[in-house]
Ligand code: ZN
């Protein structure tokens with residue numbers, strides 16, 4: 125199959141590559157670039173490589189994955205192999221970041237690839253990968269280099285999002301949805317992104333100035349007080365790396381987010397969208413928090429996978445992120461369930477179980493793991509976002525002196 129056979133507008137794919145390199149990564153002259161992507165996303169990988177070299181890149185290195193190779197492991201791999209991971213690869217990645225390489229991850233995979241595989245093996249393999257990749261991941265979450273996550277309309281993914289229509293049509297529709305969410309709908313997407321980023325920065329400044337000690341979420345099934353970490357700082361849109369490069373880590377992105385206090389979350393939360401985790405659809409999640417910890421969790425389907433997830437480690441039952449997204453965001457407007465966190469988390473307010481982001485603290489605290497923990501930052505091998513926001517969500521900000529300030533009403537900024 126050649127690029128000309130792809131059922132979508134290739135000029136939009138060129139634009140996406142340009143936005144990834146110029147806005148997402150803001151790749152610097154001479155900088156090396158590491159790209160991980162599924163084989164299917166090669167048409168985008170090649171365009172990104174071309175755009176990167178035009179921008180003066182040093183060496184561009186693609187790391188390709190393949191769904192059939194992943195499945196071969198589950199079909200034929202020895203049992204002991206599920207506790208192993210390619211540590212050498214992650215050590216090499218960490219070394220590349222230390223030397224200043226930028227990082228791009230392109231997601232296009234079938235979200236249900238591992239459906240039907242033994243959930244215990246999936247969990248073991250994921251845990252082994254989380255442990256082995258931690259030294260490299262910490263450099264990414266700590267913004268030690270510029271990085272970006274973007275998407276490509278993979279065929280199996282498209283069939284999942286648009287079930288029951290011919291495959292080419294589904295791929296075309298998913299491509300349109302990705303391009304629209306990536307703000308490629310006018311002639312100057314780079315300018316469009318800078319205006320969007322300015323709006324997000326304004327929201328973050330307002331939230332930072334309020335110094336809320338907690339947020340109170342109310343919606344059907346949800347009555348949740350999320351204490352915010354001491355010294356928290358709101359993040360969203362572009363961020364600045366420790367090396368001083370401004371990059372946009374997620375394309376698309378609509379959220380502003382910060383760190384909850386790991387010991388100060390109380391009440392109930394009901395998911396407003398299903399969560400896709402390791403090929404399992406977890407529906408109608410309901411949880412109850414006490415002193416920051418999930419003490420009760422239910423789901424109408426996929427509950428076993430949810431419980432396994434919560435049992436990963438102590439931090440898996442506590443929150444590492446709280447994020448605000450208005451119901452009128454373009455992704456929410458599409459009305460689609462993307463089965464992909466990058467999109468679905470930008471459609472609704474959400475919370476994340478597990479690891480917090482060190483960048484969501486004030487500068488003095490962000491560089492010091494002990495200070496992060498002392499301020500209430502959570503630590504875990506997992507970071508899993510799930511949606512609690514809808515058009516019915518009301519949120520109040522609560523200051524330390526008890527003052528209540530409306531933040532969201534009926535899913536929109538108050
Ligand atoms: Zn988020």
Ligand code: ZN
Nearest residue numbers: 445476507509
């Ligand atoms: Zn998250």
